Amino acid sequence: MARALIQMALDSLDFNDTVGLATQVAPHVDILEIGTPCIKHNGVRLVQELRRKFPNNLILVDLKTMDAGEYEAAPFYAAGGDICTVLGVSGNATMAGVVKAANANNSEAQIDLINVPNKAQCAREAAKMGAQIVGVHTGLDAQAAGQTPFADLQSIAALNLPVRISVAGGINQSTVQQVVQAGAGIVVVGAAIYSAPSPGDAAREIRQLVEAA
Amino acid sequence: MARALIQMALDSLDFNDTVGLATQVAPHVDILEIGTPCIKHNGVRLVQELRRKFPNNLILVDLKTMDAGEYEAAPFYAAGGDICTVLGVSGNATMAGVVKAANANNSEAQIDLINVPNKAQCAREAAKMGAQIVGVHTGLDAQAAGQTPFADLQSIAALNLPVRISVAGGINQSTVQQVVQAGAGIVVVGAAIYSAPSPGDAAREIRQLVEAA
Numbered sequence: 001m002a003r004a005l006i007q008m009a010l011d012s013l014d015f016n017d018t019v020g021l022a023t024q025v026a027p028h029v030d031i032l033e034i035g036t037p038c039i040k041h042n043g044v045r046l047v048q049e050l051r052r053k054f055p056n057n058l059i060l061v062d063l064k065t066m067d068a069g070e071y072e073a074a075p076f077y078a079a080g081g082d083i084c085t086v087l088g089v090s091g092n093a094t095m096a097g098v099v100k101a102a103n104a105n106n107s108e109a110q111i112d113l114i115n116v117p118n119k120a121q122c123a124r125e126a127a128k129m130g131a132q133i134v135g136v137h138t139g140l141d142a143q144a145a146g147q148t149p150f151a152d153l154q155s156i157a158a159l160n161l162p163v164r165i166s167v168a169g170g171i172n173q174s175t176v177q178q179v180v181q182a183g184a185g186i187v188v189v190g191a192a193i194y195s196a197p198s199p200g201d202a203a204r205e206i207r208q209l210v211e212a213a
Numbered sequence: 214m215a216r217a218l219i220q221m222a223l224d225s226l227d228f229n230d231t232v233g234l235a236t237q238v239a240p241h242v243d244i245l246e247i248g249t250p251c252i253k254h255n256g257v258r259l260v261q262e263l264r265r266k267f268p269n270n271l272i273l274v275d276l277k278t279m280d281a282g283e284y285e286a287a288p289f290y291a292a293g294g295d296i297c298t299v300l301g302v303s304g305n306a307t308m309a310g311v312v313k314a315a316n317a318n319n320s321e322a323q324i325d326l327i328n329v330p331n332k333a334q335c336a337r338e339a340a341k342m343g344a345q346i347v348g349v350h351t352g353l354d355a356q357a358a359g360q361t362p363f364a365d366l367q368s369i370a371a372l373n374l375p376v377r378i379s380v381a382g383g384i385n386q387s388t389v390q391q392v393v394q395a396g397a398g399i400v401v402v403g404a405a406i407y408s409a410p411s412p413g414d415a416a417r418e419i420r421q422l423v424e425a426a
Binding site for chain 1: 226249250252253254255256257258259276277279280281282284285288289300302303304306307310327328330352353354355357358
């Protein structure tokens with residue numbers, strides 16, 4: 001099995017802070033994620049800037065698209081996004097639109113299972129329509145209520161679908177190896193890196209833990 | 214009953230085209246809506262620009278927030294947004310976060326019922342937590358599949374909740390009066406105005422129809 005990829009969630013709203021944090025962590029992570037509040041705040045020019053500055057990282061735009069899938073996502077792929085996300089709760093037509101936009105750009109679409117009532121069924125639909133990644137995701141508001149993504153990861157991994165599984169929701173140094181061993185192809189780390197005294201050192205530590213898992 | 218407000222959906226992606234269309238329709242509509250793809254594409258500076266240029270219109274930012282409600286919405290209220298939207302499928306914690314941000318800015322929160330399985334229950338929760346507007350919304354992808362918002366409007370209006378009901382989904386000159394008579398406090402019009410030969414004339418026609426309804 002290929003080594004799991006590490007995705008850094010850039011959750012700031014500020015354009016320059018986001019670029020600065022990306023600069024600190026880029027050597028140690030695979031994917032730079034522009035978080036949903038951040039992309040809504042800054043717009044597509046932030047994708048263009050990160051694309052220009054970080055040619056060796058993948059860029060994920062966490063659009064969480066809910067409607068007008070192809071129309072919304074296409075310009076973010078054109079701007080240099082490698083992966084865009086679409087909500088599973090949006091329904092098949094919207095998901096298919098983002099998959100279409102991804103394929104037209106030789107890029108990838110991620111179906112976010114956040115708040116999907118029947119996650120296994122949605123993951124199967126996602127695989128069937130050609131999405132490359134399924135995201136098991138406990139949101140920030142749900143984390144604040146004590147929820148974690150670990151049980152969902154196990155049930156989705158057990159389906160053995162031809163997709164990579166991305167896992168997000170409070171992953172840190174003490175849980176990242178468990179997540180990789182449970183079948184995550186992409187581990188998303190946010191606060192455990194950006195709230196550390198040295199985000200670069202924290203990202204390097206996460207990388208060492210993933211490589212040893 | 215107060216006259217229903219008219220909301221113009223600005224669905225372009227281009228910054229200048231959006232400002233140009235807003236200029237044509239602003240005298241004839243109450244609310245200028247920055248559509249979801251448009252806000253993701255352009256970021257908060259578009260809110261600031263419309264706020265500056267159109268002091269006599271309300272500005273709705275169609276964030277369709279799915280997580281981190283207060284964090285995501287607060288800066289858009291601070292930038293001059295009068296109404297931000299949050300998805301009903303996000304759950305109560307996220308909705309409450311946007312309501313909190315709205316109240317902190319003497320502004321309004323709209324709960325979007327798009328794809329919510331139990332719309333009546335969600336509308337009741339929205340009213341209970343102090344949201345000012347509930348949105349009955351058939352998305353563009355669902356419209357392409359032939360769906361309309363009219364049945365949902367009737368069932369939500371029958372609840373007699375202390376909220377205004379906003380209705381969106383393919384409303385045009387031939388349906389706008391029916392929507393107002395069925396209880397809509399806000400009617401959202403998009404393509405019927407922006408695809409018309411003269412968007413300004415189309416907006417004026419919509420206004421005459423709403424006033425006569």
